Amino acid sequence: MSTPLIALTMGDGSGVGPEVIVGALLAPEPAGFCRPVVIGDAGRLRQAAAVLGVSARIETVGGVADAVFEPGRINVIDPGLLPADLPWGEVSAVAGNAAYEYVRLAGSLAMSGEVQAICTAPLNKEALHAAGHVFPGHTELLAHLTGTEEVSMMLSTAKVKVIHVTTHIGLIDAVARIEPGLVERTIRRGAAAMRGSGLERPKIGVCGINPHAGENGLFGYGEEEEKIVPALDRLRAEGMDVHGPLPADTAFFLAGRGDYDLIVAMYHDQGHGPVKILGLEAGVNITVGLPVIRTSVDHGTAFDIAGKGLADPGSMLEALRQAAELSQARTS
Structure with missing residues (x-):
């Protein structure tokens, strides 16, 4: 061939x-x-x-x-x-x-x-x-x-793979744009990309928006419950191995040690920062x-x-x- x-x-x-x-x-x-x-x-x-x-x-x-x-x-x-x-x-x-x-x-x-x-x-x-x-x-x-x-942006490294719900917009606009349908479609695209690379049932960790993923309502205004949880509930009901909303700081640590195959970031810097720490030569950008x-x-x-x-x-x-x-x- x-x-x-x-x-x-x-x-x-x-x-x-x-x-x-x-x-x-x-x-x-x-x-x-x-x-x-x-x-x-x-x-x-x-x-x-x-x-x-x-x-x-x-x-x-x-x-x-x-x-x-x-x-x-x-x-x-x-x-x-x-x-x-x-x-x-x-x-x-x-x-x-x-x-x-x-x-x-x-x-x-x-x-x-x-x-x-x-x-x-x-x-x-x-x-x-x-x-x-x-x-x-x-x-x-x-x-x-x-x-x-x-489409979605996915960053791929040997240690961690990250797909973004929003990318090239300001943070205030990103939070406004995030909604359950977009979160669900992004996760589905990410799962399909992982299957395309040979991983049939990827374990997916989904970041929250606020620090500590809102800490049960202590931070933010309930964005996790409103914008993310409904999507995760639908996907879990279908049998997808989806976890979250997770505090972003620990989600990337867990992914780095192998607990998750794919991390879903809510906005540009939430996903890019941890990947860039690995070195600019380590990452690849894939349009999904x-x-x-x-x-x-x-x-x-x-x-x-x-x-x-x-x-x-x-x-x-x-x-x-x-x-x-x-x-x-x-x-x-």
Whole structure:
């Protein structure tokens, strides 16, 4: 059986995306589990190779079918959207528009079946908005491009997996948006993703909203009972192994020692903080609920180190590996 084809988007060309892509694709591991084709700018990738001090054959191809997979070669579908003198580490509407177009093209390739998964390098939200593409991030952009009404963000590490009920909105708005239907749908998406990775009956821990999950009404205004408990009652009635609402601080500790297979976080920082503590190279971002497979590095464009040869490709390697595993599980 051939390894899956993966569309690897370059992200914002002013950030570390080009460097982590070159670093990851020159490593020996990816050739064993996938066939990546970069959607990005060949010239920028050559500049990234130069700052990394490595030798790479970066070849433009007309389409996925034209890609040749050999050691040291990086195949690139290049729409020609970036100037050669694009600065590193600066917000650019031109780079933001290019990042959008790379994702749009990758989405089209995935929806048509020409690739089995999408893996994304980071884009910059300010640059994306400056280019007129007003999306909070990849998750929402890919939902729009694929015509998907609702998706969830899952962060995956070797120690803990976290799915988010809300993501790129302010904390006050997040609490207002949380309601039993959204909580239930998020948990169902998370359970389906875990089954897709081979775990038939995952044990799921669900965080509360308030400190100590409300401490039986002592903290907050009964949000746990109103917004979370009804969803958990319905899922438990179906036989799902769901626990909570749990105090978030102890939930992640318990998951880290293996008590839970998946943690459900109510808002962005509740889920991201514990994962980021494990190290930026440890996490992978997976969009759950799309008709296509999408994984990503779990770090941003890192403008402060872009173009300096300092970026760690570890998260990109792991994102490629998980994209390959998910695509093979889906077709098996």
